[in-house]
Amino acid sequence: MISYIIRRLFILPVILFGVSLLIFSMIMMLGPYQRLSTYITDPAQLKGVDDVEQLIAKYGLDDPWYEQYGRWISGVAQGDFGWSESAGAPVTTAIANRFPATIELALLSLIPVIFGGIILGVISAVHHNKLIDHIIRIFAVIGWSFPSFVFGLLVLMIFYGVLGWLPPGRLSNWATEIVRSAEFANYTGMYILDGLLNFNFAVVLDAIRHMIAPVITISILWWAFILRITRSNMLETLKKDYIRTARAKGLADNIVVYKHAVRNALIPVVTVAGQMILGLAGGLVIVESIFNIRGLGQFMATSAQQLDYPGVLGGALYFGLLLILINLFVDVSYAVIDPRIRLE
Amino acid sequence: MEWQEVLKRLLQNKISLLGILIILFFIVVAVLAPWIAPPQDPDEPYLIPRGGWSIEPQPPSEEHIFGTTEGQYDIFYGIVWGTRTAFRIGLVVVGISSTLGIIIGTVAAYYGGLIDEIIMRITDVFMSIPFIIATIVLVTILGQGITNVMIALITFSWMSTARLMRSQVLSVKEDEFVQAALALGANDFRIIFRHIILNTIFPVVIQASMRMGSMVITASTLSFLGVGAPEGYADWGQMISFARNWILGVEGDPLHYWYTLVIPGIAITLFCLSWNLIGDAFRDILDPKLN
Numbered sequence: 001m002i003s004y005i006i007r008r009l010f011i012l013p014v015i016l017f018g019v020s021l022l023i024f025s026m027i028m029m030l031g032p033y034q035r036l037s038t039y040i041t042d043p044a045q046l047k048g049v050d051d052v053e054q055l056i057a058k059y060g061l062d063d064p065w066y067e068q069y070g071r072w073i074s075g076v077a078q079g080d081f082g083w084s085e086s087a088g089a090p091v092t093t094a095i096a097n098r099f100p101a102t103i104e105l106a107l108l109s110l111i112p113v114i115f116g117g118i119i120l121g122v123i124s125a126v127h128h129n130k131l132i133d134h135i136i137r138i139f140a141v142i143g144w145s146f147p148s149f150v151f152g153l154l155v156l157m158i159f160y161g162v163l164g165w166l167p168p169g170r171l172s173n174w175a176t177e178i179v180r181s182a183e184f185a186n187y188t189g190m191y192i193l194d195g196l197l198n199f200n201f202a203v204v205l206d207a208i209r210h211m212i213a214p215v216i217t218i219s220i221l222w223w224a225f226i227l228r229i230t231r232s233n234m235l236e237t238l239k240k241d242y243i244r245t246a247r248a249k250g251l252a253d254n255i256v257v258y259k260h261a262v263r264n265a266l267i268p269v270v271t272v273a274g275q276m277i278l279g280l281a282g283g284l285v286i287v288e289s290i291f292n293i294r295g296l297g298q299f300m301a302t303s304a305q306q307l308d309y310p311g312v313l314g315g316a317l318y319f320g321l322l323l324i325l326i327n328l329f330v331d332v333s334y335a336v337i338d339p340r341i342r343l344e
Numbered sequence: 345m346e347w348q349e350v351l352k353r354l355l356q357n358k359i360s361l362l363g364i365l366i367i368l369f370f371i372v373v374a375v376l377a378p379w380i381a382p383p384q385d386p387d388e389p390y391l392i393p394r395g396g397w398s399i400e401p402q403p404p405s406e407e408h409i410f411g412t413t414e415g416q417y418d419i420f421y422g423i424v425w426g427t428r429t430a431f432r433i434g435l436v437v438v439g440i441s442s443t444l445g446i447i448i449g450t451v452a453a454y455y456g457g458l459i460d461e462i463i464m465r466i467t468d469v470f471m472s473i474p475f476i477i478a479t480i481v482l483v484t485i486l487g488q489g490i491t492n493v494m495i496a497l498i499t500f501s502w503m504s505t506a507r508l509m510r511s512q513v514l515s516v517k518e519d520e521f522v523q524a525a526l527a528l529g530a531n532d533f534r535i536i537f538r539h540i541i542l543n544t545i546f547p548v549v550i551q552a553s554m555r556m557g558s559m560v561i562t563a564s565t566l567s568f569l570g571v572g573a574p575e576g577y578a579d580w581g582q583m584i585s586f587a588r589n590w591i592l593g594v595e596g597d598p599l600h601y602w603y604t605l606v607i608p609g610i611a612i613t614l615f616c617l618s619w620n621l622i623g624d625a626f627r628d629i630l631d632p633k634l635n
Binding site for chain 1: 476
């Protein structure tokens with residue numbers, strides 16, 4: 001196991017270097033003038049300069065690419081991604097401000113996505129080829145085919161427009177005032193957690209109410225994904241000899257299914273977690289845009305619309321780095337949990 | 345399992361038959377588009393004609409049977425020609441990215457060693473940025489337009505085919521027929537094409553059919569976010585982005601503009617559903633765990 005972890009850690013810098021090269025090669029597709037914006041951290045730097053050529057020379061934007069890469073990566077290493085026009089702030093600041101909202105939404109989604117998907121998959125497998133199996137599978141394939149932006153807008157239309165239950169945004173106006181007031185301490189920027197820490201349960205409830213629609217929109221898609229893997233693994237596990245033995249010795253059906261089969265069927269499910277986390281992160285761009293949640297995803301979308309190159313590139317690089325680290329953590333923890341994964 | 349057998353089972357299965365019928369319907373719409381919705385300017389058929397200049401969508405009427413969306417773009421026309429856009433994006437992107445993936449995966453597995461290691465690490469790098477985010481970045485840099493959307497989708501979608509192909513090739517590489525061809529002195533090119541690819545291609549084709557839907561969804565997502573098709577281009581994602589400002593309806597009638605969202609929404613969902621129904625049936629037929 002130690003050698004597996006060491007190998008994973010050894011690959012990490014290679015992947016990080018590769019991702020930085022990938023992002024940098026996209027920067028190099030821009031002309032020197034457009035590239036300039038990724039180097040300027042404050043519009044004040046442009047004041048008093050009337051010759052753009054001079055700036056291009058100053059930042060060495062006509063130098064060979066490897067020299068430019070060296071300068072760029074050392075800036076990035078110091079947290080300098082340039083100035084974001086769409087946020088009106090340095091990219092690093094913009095990302096830091098929007099980070100809590102994204103994390104809050106992502107963490108809240110994980111629980112229903114994983115448990116909902118697993119429960120549906122187990123039910124489907126236990127009732128293989130019965131009516132309920134067919135219903136769940138049709139539900140899954142429809143959920144998988146529904147583009148998130150169509151589903152999200154429908155949710156907004158019905159649950160906000162018609163019923164008025166689930167408003168967009170992160171908080172109602174009255175709650176925003178409380179959160180911004182001096183008495184309310186912002187520990188994490190995640191309103192649900194902060195509300196709990198401030199013992200202000202009205203804010204907590206309001207924040208939860210605003211999160212329901214985005215979480216459902218994300219879940220619908222990923223339930224199908226997890227359900228399918230759980231179901232297929234459950235069907236395979238239920239045919240194993242030890243399940244037959246458990247049944248033969250007279251154990252109750254419930255115990256056989258939930259104690260013997262489910263646990264073993266779930267191990268392969270965790271191996272797709274990395275793929276799911278990547279997909280969830282991508283989905284946040286859509287969901288945050290639709291439900292007007294000021295997070296990283298919405299930042300990516302607005303930067304792209306306004307051709308804010310530093311914002312888009314910085315956001316992608318940040319997303320990439322974060323996900324690589326999360327995936328590393330996930331992989332290593334599986335290796336610790338399940339000896340079979342290490343051997344692959 | 346032979347492909348004739350698979351095809352037979354696909355047609356016998358009610359669910360996949362439904363998928364095939366929906367796709368056939370879309371193919372008919374796409375082929376007959378110039379007759380169903382004649383373009384005003386035959387040189388620019390993908391530009392949706394406008395019924396006026398006011399912003400507010402108009403409900404279905406005799407002149408515009410599905411109504412008009414924001415900016416008076418005719419919804420019916422957009423749906424019909426959007427079908428062509430969807431097929432074009434799906435076929436081009438899936439075709440090219442699968443071909444790339446097949447070549448890359450085969451080379452990695454066949455030559456092995458350092459080449460394999462390098463190719464697989466490059467694959468990891470391309471996979472570490474979420475697909476939608478990577479395509480958003482590339483389209484932003486290349487500029488709006490359907491061609492650039494397709495380039496971005498291809499750039500970031502060849503990896504799963506490459507991985508699948510690599511594992512396929514690794515499993516047949518040591519088989520006797522390949523070793524026999526090697527011993528007879530066949531060159532690499534002939535071995536790869538005649539003996540390896542032809543024997544491993546089937547799962548890749550299935551994967552490709554399942555990716556048709558998801559590529560079209562991603563392309564429309566880009567249009568929806570405002571970085572894909574240029575304004576007025578017949579594209580389902582853009583039709584839905586037009587609906588965005590109108591989903592809350594008017595005072596007292598929240599569903600007043602339902603047609604701007606629901607009609608394009610049905611088109612794109614049905615299109616993806618049909619590919620996924622076929623893909624699902626494919627998977628069941630071929631999944632050895634379930635037989």
